[in-house]
Amino acid sequence: MNKRDFDRQPVRTRRISWRGVALWTLLGGLVLTAGCSTRRLSQPAPVEDRSGAARPSDGKPLPGAENAGKPGYYTVRPGDTLYRIALEAGQAPRDVQAWNNLTNPNLIEVGQVLRVAPPVSGTAATATGVTAAPVATPGVVARPLNAPPAPGTPGATVTAPTAATPAPATEPVSAGADDVAFVWPAQGAVVASFDEGKNKGVSISGRLGDPVLAAADGRVVYAGAGLRGYGNLIILKHNNTFLTAYAHNQALLVREDQTVKQGQRIAEMGSSDADRVKLHFEVRRNGKPVDPVAYLPKR
Numbered sequence: 001m002n003k004r005d006f007d008r009q010p011v012r013t014r015r016i017s018w019r020g021v022a023l024w025t026l027l028g029g030l031v032l033t034a035g036c037s038t039r040r041l042s043q044p045a046p047v048e049d050r051s052g053a054a055r056p057s058d059g060k061p062l063p064g065a066e067n068a069g070k071p072g073y074y075t076v077r078p079g080d081t082l083y084r085i086a087l088e089a090g091q092a093p094r095d096v097q098a099w100n101n102l103t104n105p106n107l108i109e110v111g112q113v114l115r116v117a118p119p120v121s122g123t124a125a126t127a128t129g130v131t132a133a134p135v136a137t138p139g140v141v142a143r144p145l146n147a148p149p150a151p152g153t154p155g156a157t158v159t160a161p162t163a164a165t166p167a168p169a170t171e172p173v174s175a176g177a178d179d180v181a182f183v184w185p186a187q188g189a190v191v192a193s194f195d196e197g198k199n200k201g202v203s204i205s206g207r208l209g210d211p212v213l214a215a216a217d218g219r220v221v222y223a224g225a226g227l228r229g230y231g232n233l234i235i236l237k238h239n240n241t242f243l244t245a246y247a248h249n250q251a252l253l254v255r256e257d258q259t260v261k262q263g264q265r266i267a268e269m270g271s272s273d274a275d276r277v278k279l280h281f282e283v284r285r286n287g288k289p290v291d292p293v294a295y296l297p298k299r
Contacts, residue, residue: 190293231247
């Protein structure tokens with residue numbers, strides 16, 4: 001309709017047409033607004049990093065950075081835990097915690113430099129004299145020696161210290177100049193041999209609950225389930241050179257800082273963090289895994 005025809009219409013008709021124009025204009029605006037709203041809702045909200053992790057741009061050097069690369073120190077890498085660092089260094093986790101004045105052993109940062117060798121003074125405390133709190137042993141609960149584990153209870157079990165049990169019939173062999181003699185920690189057959197790249201110890205078969213024995217006199221420096229891949233684990237320190245590790249246990253029968261004798265029953269064989277019942281046994285010399293069979297009596 002052109003302007004001339006529009007002017008010839010009655011006033012009443014003209015008023016309706018203007019109302020129609022106004023209505024269509026209003027509806028068009030609503031559709032446009034709705035479309036804009038839909039697009040805004042479909043867009044993801046911006047993500048903000050609130051992790052609080054230290055970044056190089058923060059300008060805050062991580063603890064011990066001045067010692068990076070020096071002998072006796074270790075720089076933390078992704079995936080590291082204090083327990084694994086200590087095991088690889090041949091040290092007790094509690095000692096590493098104390099040497100670095102860590103109030104919480106679970107809080108270490110990538111790039112942080114840790115002391116993994118004893119201070120010159122030979123003490124287990126830092127220069128400030130701060131003594132570390134006990135290292136947490138996650139997943140460990142107490143139960144009597146002969147009581148079955150509670151249904152659905154995860155992790156290891158720890159009992160009161162037990163008396164020494166007779167050592168295996170095989171005679172121990174000397175580890176050489178370090179003057180440590182080892183015996184077999186279990187009576188089963190070896191089902192997985194040492195392979196430095198794939199298996200840092202040997203796997204010994206057995207039945208659920210079979211005794212696991214201390215391979216030599218020593219001190220319990222770790223008893224817990226905090227090291228992934230090892231299940232319920234015991235680590236014994238025999239001297240400044242040798243550690244032994246006993247993994248995948250069903251129950252732990254000793255506690256940290258306890259002194260044990262060769263042949264003493266320290267755990268019950270199990271399948272924690274493993275595909276079958278077995279004992280994974282490691283010998284570590286200065287933190288480096290070595291073939292346990294080379295240090296054990298021949299069968």
